Amino acid sequence: MPDEHTPARQIVESEIRANGPITFARFMEIALYGVHGYYASSVSAGADYATSPQMHPAFGALIAGYLLNAWETLGEPGTFDVVELGAGDGGLAQDVQDAVARVRESNDRRAQFSEALRYHAFDIRPRGWVRDVGELRRLNPVVGCVISNELLDAFPAHVFTVRNRKVLECYVGFGDTGELAFVEGDASTNEIVDRVSEYTSILPEGYRGEVNLGIGEWASTVAGLLKSGYVLTIDYGHERNALYHPARYEGSLRCYREHVLGQNPFRDVGLQDMTVHVDFTAVDEVLDAVGFERKTELKSQRDFLFDLGIGEYLRRVREALVSRQHEMDVVLQNRELQSLNSLVDTRGLGNFRVAQHRRGAPEIDLAGLETAPVYGDPLSRPRHLSSIPYD
Ligand SMILES: C[S@@+](CC[C@H](N)C(=O)[O-])C[C@H]1O[C@@H](n2cnc3c(N)ncnc32)[C@H](O)[C@@H]1O
Known part of the structure; x- marks a missing residue:
């Protein structure tokens, strides 16, 4: 046409x-x-770009580790709600929940996290089992985390x-x-x-x-959703002085x-x-206006995922590839490593920004983070891009 x-x-x-x-x-x-x-x-939706959850399940597994830590920092409440906004086809939601299901099998107190977690995924154009944002109204304010990946850059600007x-x-x-x-x-x-x-x-x-003026409304939605807890916002973008720059x-x-x-x-x-790249200074301002405080540093996705243990995850992928070398050919093995590495490549997804805000909750310290229980089988599934058949 x-x-x-x-x-x-x-x-x-x-x-x-x-x-x-x-x-x-x-x-x-x-x-x-x-x-x-x-x-x-x-x-068409989603076919023209590759987001982190589409690249590799490591992204969801590491986010699951972050959520586990958030739950511990909040004092291990009996119910911990995660609300994902702009969840698209629900890939991140699926990977987080798969990873958390593996915690259930670990025989320590962290198994309780899988009992406490309730994951709610919403989108303005819901696909699969993701719910319509119109249904957000039915959700009572929660204790937990509001999360989004590549939502704010998709707002009309x-x-x-x-x-x-x-x-x-x-x-x-x-x-x-x-x-x-x-x-x-x-x-x-x-x-x-x-x-x-x-x-x-x-x-x-x-x-x-x-x-992007839509982020003000987003901040009000987040404030209405979260009684206490964390806001994790991952996207393309910069602080304002780098965004509005002559270069x-x-x-x-x-x-x-x-x-x-x-x-x-x-x-x-x-x-x-x-x-459109996100103005992360504006994100701070609109969340500050509704009572949220930002964790001092605006991290790159690369640094954030290393804090969450992607180095160890990578080691496990290599081990898994060695043990399966007779089942997988070299091209597939390379694709697996490439898609995992793309999450931290600073020429692409690794250069995304990760903003962490909180309200009525202590600061999360990722330094002592123990996320290994959520790794399980670390290789990609058919829905991830590295699993697309090649010719
Ligand atoms: C680039 S996609 C990212 C999808 C998914 N988060 C991922 O990482 O694969 C942006 C998504 O945000 C959704 N979206 C845009 N505006 C929204 C809004 N106001 N509320 C909820 N979802 C919205 C779009 O429908 C789309 O699915």
Whole structure:
């Protein structure tokens, strides 16, 4: 189907014809979450990018180790609820629960963790057994952890530019030849200007960036969900001074189709995924406003997973590969190691940021962490990418 005829694009165009240019956040909402949006199709959703839970079960097993530690730090409550937001196809939820089921078999007091854990997975476009976010209302505030992986970067964002040291918003309208194009105008809300005003004096003329205003609502949801406990937020992004930096002249908006990175959001509307790097300073601000405190350091995923014991996990994978070398060929063995390593590769997933916040709960100390019981059989399952058959 030619690009210009995508149904999502037609919705965008008719909205512009009726009301004039729309914000980029509105455009993203239609293109990703509208009736003909990218995430509306269970075929396309998730096929164009590879997230950590899709790469290897080590990610879920190590997160299970983190949750076990959180439960211990909270004094081992009889019920420990984990609420995952933006759970997609439920891969992380599955891997965490598989790992926790293995703790049940360990004959020490940590086996009680598997009795205490209740895992709730929600998504705005639920797939499989993941529940619709609309059902969050039914959940009473919990003691435990709210977790998300690559949720905030998928929120619709506003786009701005700097002209004569002033912040203008980039709306989506029609260009000279009638194609979709950015059209500049005054900001639709002062919140956009407030987020970036500290940096406008150092940003070059024509700089383009994004502001994610949806995280305020997310923080209110998190505050309503969590009576006491932890918020674990993993995503692409930076603190604000690194995000709004002259070196990032063209901003952080990225489009993905069939694993290929592009930068033109107006192509294949509704057929490509779009993401915007997270402003982790804003994440702190919105969570602080609802009573959460951040653990001092904003870690890279690489450092976080090493704190959680990925080094030991890697050793066990190597051992398992040696013991199964007659069953698995060399290519499969290499893929196993590659997908595990990709979780900590700083050119990709390893460079993600991990923010840890807490409210009414002591700080978690990962230094003395003992996660080995959750490793079990450490190799990937058919649903992980390393298990995709090769030719
Ligand atoms: C990039 S995917 C990540 C999926 C999964 N967390 C993973 O790591 O594989 C982003 C997910 O966030 C969901 N999402 C976006 N906005 C949401 C919202 N406001 N509430 C819940 N889920 C949302 C999307 O439907 C999508 O499944």
